[in-house]
Structure formats: C-alpha cells, structure tokens
Amino acid sequence: DVKVTQSSRYLVKRTGEKVFLECVQDMDHENMFWYRQDPGLGLRLIYFSYDVKMKEKGDIPEGYSVSREKKERFSLILESASTNQTSMYLCASRLVGVGYGYTFGSGTRLTVV
Amino acid sequence: KNQVEQSPQSLIILEGKNCTLQCNYTVSPFSNLRWYKQDTGRGPVSLTIMTFSENTKSNGRYTATLDADTKQSSLHITASQLSDSASYICVVTPGTDNYGQNFVFGPGTRLSVLP
Numbered sequence: 001d002v003k004v005t006q007s008s009r010y011l012v013k014r015t016g017e018k019v020f021l022e023c024v025q026d027m028d029h030e031n032m033f034w035y036r037q038d039p040g041l042g043l044r045l046i047y048f049s050y051d052v053k054m055k056e057k058g059d060i061p062e063g064y065s066v067s068r069e070k071k072e073r074f075s076l077i078l079e080s081a082s083t084n085q086t087s088m089y090l091c092a093s094r095l096v097g098v099g100y101g102y103t104f105g106s107g108t109r110l111t112v113v
Numbered sequence: 114k115n116q117v118e119q120s121p122q123s124l125i126i127l128e129g130k131n132c133t134l135q136c137n138y139t140v141s142p143f144s145n146l147r148w149y150k151q152d153t154g155r156g157p158v159s160l161t162i163m164t165f166s167e168n169t170k171s172n173g174r175y176t177a178t179l180d181a182d183t184k185q186s187s188l189h190i191t192a193s194q195l196s197d198s199a200s201y202i203c204v205v206t207p208g209t210d211n212y213g214q215n216f217v218f219g220p221g222t223r224l225s226v227l228p
Binding site for chain 1: 144157162206210
C-alpha cells in the first residue's frame with residue numbers, strides 16, 4: 001500500500017513564526033497536494049505539484065508556499081503563521097491520469113496561538 | 114459550477130442498525146465518484162470508487178450505488194459498528210482532470226454510532 005507520511009500529528013506555533021509541514025510518499029507518485037480542512041468548509045486545495053520543482057496554486061494559496069525538491073517530498077511553508085491558519089492540514093499523492101484517486105496522509109493539526 | 118452536496122449533514126444511529134448516506138453532484142463531464150471515510154483527527158481513506166458504467170459496488174458492510182442519469186450516489190452501511198463512527202466524504206472527479214487538482218469534494222456526513 002502507498003504510504004503518505006506527515007511528519008507531525010499535532011503542532012502548536014506562535015503568531016509570526018515560520019512553519020514547515022513535511023509530507024513524504026513512498027510509491028513514486030507524480031502528483032502531490034496540500035489541503036486544509038475546516039469545519040463547515042470541507043477540504044480546500046492550497047497548492048499542488050505535478051512534478052519535481054513544479055507547483056501550482058490551488059484555491060487558497062495566500063499565506064502559504066511550497067517546495068518540492070525531490071519526487072517523494074512535498075513541503076508546505078507558512079511564512080508568517082497567523083491565527084486564521086489554525087486548521088487540519090492534509091497531504092495527498094496520486095498517480096497521473098484520470099481515474100486515479102488520492103492517498104491521504106494522517107493529517108497535521110496546526111494551532112497558531 | 115461543479116458542486117457536490119451530501120445529506121444528511123450528521124446522523125446518529127444505534128449499533129447494529131443500517132443507514133444510508135446521500136451524495137448529489139453537478140460535476141460534468143463525469144469520470145468517477147469515490148466515497149472516503151475519515152476518522153476523527155485522521156486523513157480520509159478510500160472506501161469505494163464508482164465509474165460511469167457501475168451501478169453498485171460493495172466493500173464489506175459498505176455498499177455504494179451510482180445513478181449517473183440523476184447524478185446521485187448513496188453509501189449504505191449495514192449492521193453498523195461503533196468503528197463506523199466517522200465522517201464520510203463524497204468526491205467526484207471531472208472527466209478532464211489529469212493531474213487531480215480539480216477533484217470536487219462534498220462537505221461530508223458525520224455519522225455517530227451509539228452502543
């Protein structure tokens with residue numbers, strides 16, 4: 001089975017800190033994604049990457065950046081954390097092609113105080 | 114606009130009972146529909162995938178149906194267990210989405226199974 005591993009289950013950071021969320025997948029998937037999930041809003045796409053060093057903005061990229069230096073690793077960066085970025089962050093990966101679904105990581109619950 | 118709606122928003126049932134969750138979508142063109150189960154504080158896990166030509170698919174006590182004409186899907190859970198307590202998310206893939214960035218997520222149904 002494909003595994004998508006997020007480095008932290010829970011994080012507490014202070015306002016203004018730079019925050020790194022790491023995601024690693026082990027099955028050579030080309031596509032990787034970062035979502036945030038908030039009650040009543042569902043999953044919203046922040047950024048995705050379709051290849052190494054390639055990235056595309058999703059629906060809510062403001063306040064975030066990403067890095068994909070290696071195929072298996074996709075990092076989400078909060079340049080200056082704010083309280084409205086308190087959320088559940090989900091990483092996912094998939095193979096290229098219509099018909100393939102996501103494999104999600106376990107999620108990182110980030111609290112910004 | 115591509116949208117996925119789910120009902121009910123939340124549901125409480127007693128252990129051992131059956132239940133049915135609904136998903137309506139307006140995504141076009143349609144490629145496939147997935148049901149995911151998300152335990153509290155965890156990432157979603159795929160339960161089933163339905164393509165255009167499939168009407169019914171089972172995965173243990175979970176049975177998904179798809180009516181592509183009316184653009185409706187349901188997830189039926191038989192003989193519910195406490196471990197079925199979770200959110201169930203319906204996700205529709207547009208037919209033109211090669212990279213996966215246009216998946217359309219429903220808001221989810223929160224199921225609570227009580228002893």
